[in-house]
Amino acid sequence: MQTPQPIGIFDSGYGGLTVMKEIVKALPQYDYVYLGDNARAPYGTRSFETVYRYTLECVKWFFDQGCPLVILACNTASAKALRTIQQNDLSGLAPDRRVLGVIRPTTEVIGNYSASGKVGILATAGTVASGSYPIEIDKFFPGVEVYQEACPMWVPLIENDEHGKPGADYFVRQHLDRLLANDKGIDAILLGCTHYPLMQDKIKAFLPGNITVLSQGEIVATSLVDYLHRHPEMEARITRGGQRRFCTTDDAVDFERHASLFYGRALQAEHIDLGS
């Protein structure tokens, strides 16, 4: 049997599973390995240096698993670590492998969802502070106004399974009100953290009906289909065994208990040590 060369999908915790679910739906034929760095999550409140160091360790782990391609299905890691890894680390580490993020594919299309030219970004404090969304959106949709709101309570609420309960309403309303207070014309809001799709229904319920709420799973999946089409040399390296491996740096049983909420089905997980 051929040694698997899977697509690696990474998040600080469970959020990347919302992206993986859509990627697997679009491209079921490939092998996949997921890693949640649950032992060190959340990343959203950590410094650039720390997010970069943690993410790089995880990318190296994916390379050790034979992944030719790794998707950082985490906005915080995409905002704070991706560019340095691509520009500084890859050439010495594995010049023939690729690491991609979730911000670029999202910013390539986001302007298409707004008639007013005013979009809102809900994300972690780290993603907001990086300025990645306004900078990248300006490249593809110059003139579109971007308003950001950091929602530091949302990931802990979701990871602790409190997001569906009435206590979460206060924090959801608070951040939506603050975002909309910037400009009443905002008509497209991006869930710029891969955890937030779990609260999509609640978020929609608190917003006027004319506002489109976007989550990234399908956008990233569509972009990956296109990427593999444009890079047949990469596509040919990914093995097609239909294997799905789910790994966590924390407790595997705990991971399994929470992960199904994000992935939409039960799964089996393994604990891994990053060796640092």
Ligand code: DGL
């Ligand atoms: N899911 C990650 C993101 O998309 C962040 C969660 C965290 O703070 O660790 O930004």
